[in-house]
């Protein structure tokens with residue numbers, strides 16, 4: 001049936017073969033699945049065809065090279081030139097995700113994708129809709145939470161997720177779309193009702209040759225086969241490029257004091273931060289036509305207000321009335337969202353304030369440090385490390401920005417992966433020295449000791465920002481995911497210091 005539908009070449013009998021799911025990896029396999037073998041960085045997926053058969057796969061779809069590898073695996077083989085290119089459409093067909101599709105929102109950008117998606121989900125719930133979420137931190141199917149491995153799942157997993165959402169009565173879904181997802185065709189077979197661009201700054205230059213290539217990867221979300229209409233944030237200068245090069249209709253939003261004066265002047269929507277407290281940020285969102293809304297989001301920093309406003313404009317673009325959104329938010333005192341590991345406060349009433357954050361780029365450090373400083377009467381202490389085996393070119397700038405914005409710096413380890421953690425720390429120490437302002441600096445490994453060092457130095461009125469680990473519950477050390485929670489470590493360090 002599938003082979004006839006798509007007119008595909010095949011080997012071996014497909015009589016009686018019924019495909020009920022699609023998967024790329026034997027680890028995710030369910031009986032009845034079509035196993036798709038793609039060439040990976042380490043191996044060809046087709047070399048796992050025998051395992052896939054044992055696990056209940058009913059057929060293999062792969063390229064000509066994969067078909068050679070899997071000749072003796074005992075599965076019927078469907079052959080296509082580029083299995084990854086076929087994956088989205090095929091998965092959409094198997095999981096019937098085109099039928100009664102929910103409202104789909106897709107957000108891309110270097111920073112703020114997860115936050116915008118959570119805030120969007122929260123507002124949709126406050127509007128009374130059953131919602132879904134696909135983010136780096138978690139995936140949600142209504143009230144159920146599913147663990148995330150990638151920011152954006154592979155197309156087969158994405159369509160399977162949407163099928164489960166349909167069964168659960170989900171009406172609207174917020175999806176975080178990474179540049180890697182666009183480059184690797186993970187959102188094929190989806191057309192978002194509204195897409196959004198948050199910002200672009202230095203990150204992922206291990207995956208992309210330069211910022212231009214990284215930008216072009218993100219821009220792909222603003223194509224008619226990916227999104228119907230878009231909202232572009234002008235706070236980073238790359239926003240104007242998205243507007244100029246988008247191939248779908250877009251509207252714009254800019255934050256006073258952060259976008260250029262000309263961009264604030266020309267934007268269709270303007271965000272003005274009215275009040276920043278340790279518990280919430282209040283802002284006004286005003287449309288060019290005079291429509292306006294004042295509300296609060298439960299996170300610190302102007303950038304989180306910008307993310308919340310972006311989410312609201314996405315909803316307006318999807319057809320929701322601004323007045324209705326305002327009324328739903330007013331009824332509950334603002335946006336009711338909990339974002340795991342995004343400047344999450346883990347300290348109690350007494351002692352220093354401790355925030356754990358997922359920021360891992362210079363821009364994220366700068367904004368989060370500024371937000372923490374805003375409420376700190378004492379000293380700002382920053383604890384951070386850098387990812388091993390990921391873009392090493394951003395390390396100096398991360399450390400310089402961290403040094404510039406803090407009074408005390410504790411440089412430690414993050415996910416070393418296969419790199420030597422001591423050499424990553426040495427690079428960070430070099431970067432910190434490039435700052436004009438030189439904080440008191442310590443090098444402490446491992447992170448369990450680093451957070452304890454920071455807590456031992458902190459006094460009432462001081463704040464500690466631990467940037468990097470966010471919501472994550474493991475550290476990747478030489479390819480092994482060791483269970484580990486920064487939020488739990490920070491709480492333990494505070495308890496041990498008598499600040500419980």
Ligand SMILES: CC(=O)N[C@H]1[C@@H](OP(=O)(O)OP(=O)(O)OC[C@H]2O[C@@H](n3ccc(=O)[nH]c3=O)[C@H](O)[C@@H]2O)O[C@H](CO)[C@@H](O)[C@@H]1O[C@H](C)C(=O)N[C@@H](C)C(=O)N[C@H](CCC(=O)O)C(=O)O
Nearest residue numbers: 024025026040041042043044045048150151152178180181
């Ligand atoms: C570097 C990279 O992109 N790797 C992706 C790639 O893995 P790979 O090429 O290393 O795969 P491989 O180990 O050679 O295996 C080849 C194939 O055999 C399959 N296999 C492999 C072993 C086995 O026992 N059984 C099996 O079936 C694999 O599922 C794969 O399809 O193919 C896998 C499945 O198709 C992906 O899950 C995997 O993403 C990894 C986990 C990853 O970290 N990707 C990063 C770059 C990424 O996409 N990041 C963005 C981040 C964004 C952000 O920070 O904003 C994201 O969206 O998450």
Ligand SMILES: Nc1ncnc2c1ncn2[C@@H]1O[C@H](COP(=O)(O)OP(=O)(O)OP(=O)(O)O)[C@@H](O)[C@H]1O
Nearest residue numbers: 110111112113114115136303342358359364367368
């Ligand atoms: N609009 C923004 N501008 C700049 N920095 C931001 C913005 N929003 C969030 N950040 C910073 O980036 C960190 C990560 O935020 P978030 O998880 O929402 O981004 P993301 O784009 O999903 O990142 P990732 O792709 O790595 O998951 C935050 O904790 C904060 O430090």
